[in-house]
Amino acid sequence: EVQLVETGGALIQPGGSLRLSCAASGLTVSNYYMSWVRQAPGKGLEWVSVIYTGGATYYADSVTGRFTISRDNSKNTLYLHMNSLGADDTAVYYCTRGGGTSSWWGSWGRGTLVTVSS
Amino acid sequence: DIVMTQSPDSLAVSLGERATINCKSSQSVLYSSNNRNYLAWYQQKPGQPPKLLIYWASTRDSGVPDRFSGSGSGTDFTLTISSLQAEDVAVYYCQQYYNTPYTFGQGTRLEIK
Numbered sequence: 001e002v003q004l005v006e007t008g009g010a011l012i013q014p015g016g017s018l019r020l021s022c023a024a025s026g027l028t029v030s031n032y033y034m035s036w037v038r039q040a041p042g043k044g045l046e047w048v049s050v051i052y053t054g055g056a057t058y059y060a061d062s063v064t065g066r067f068t069i070s071r072d073n074s075k076n077t078l079y080l081h082m083n084s085l086g087a088d089d090t091a092v093y094y095c096t097r098g099g100g101t102s103s104w105w106g107s108w109g110r111g112t113l114v115t116v117s118s
Numbered sequence: 119d120i121v122m123t124q125s126p127d128s129l130a131v132s133l134g135e136r137a138t139i140n141c142k143s144s145q146s147v148l149y150s151s152n153n154r155n156y157l158a159w160y161q162q163k164p165g166q167p168p169k170l171l172i173y174w175a176s177t178r179d180s181g182v183p184d185r186f187s188g189s190g191s192g193t194d195f196t197l198t199i200s201s202l203q204a205e206d207v208a209v210y211y212c213q214q215y216y217n218t219p220y221t222f223g224q225g226t227r228l229e230i231k
Contacts, residue, residue, distance in 0.1 A: 035220075037168075044209075044211065044222060044223075044224050045160075045162075045211055045213075045225070046222065047213075047219060047220040047221065047222065050218065050220070058218040058219070059219075061219065094167055094168075099173060102173070102215065103215035103220055104158040104170060104213070104215055105158070105160075105168070105170060105213075106170045106173075106179060108167035108168055109167065111167055
């Protein structure tokens with residue numbers, strides 16, 4: 001059974017940094033497209049970033065230059081490094097697994113809440 | 119960026135009746151080399167993460183009841199629930215994965231009439 005467990009969410013001041021982690025079991029993260037999708041309170045879904053099997057990474061315009069996606073194959077864990085956080089980054093962040101080398105998101109974690117506020 | 123627009127924003131349907139949700143993309147998500155539409159549908163119930171229902175516009179994910187079906191091609195797509203059940207109350211999203219940035223529709227809230 002595939003499990004994705006996100007951790008690292010917190011209340012953080014504007015301008016701060018945070019690292020989210022997603023521990024995977026039942027799959028090997030390097031064999032799939034892996035992504036972060038976020039959802040602001042009461043709002044819809046927003047794709048944030050993807051890392052492909054070959055290591056290429058892509059970002060939403062809203063986070064480019066501030067967020068970095070990465071993975072540690074030895075720990076089978078996906079990360080999202082977030083810098084220069086602002087109120088618009090407040091959201092539940094979901095870790096997702098793609099359909100092999102396709103970018104539909106077939107498995108989702110429960111999410112971790114990031115709140116940016118002073 | 120490809121803009122995904124769903125209609126309606128909310129929908130109320132009687133139990134056992136058909137529910138139809140539309141999704142339109144600002145440009146075609148049909149990849150000519152493999153004749154596949156890069157379009158997925160998700161269901162999100164309150165307090166839960168989204169769940170994949172449909173990919174390649176019409177392929178049901180494993181375990182998804184056959185009352186859910188997807189159709190369409192190019193820029194116009196439809197999610198149909200043939201006979202609404204109480205457990206289908208949720209918000210439904212379409213998503214294009216034709217290119218980055220991957221984009222979602224704004225969501226359609228489905229309720230029981």
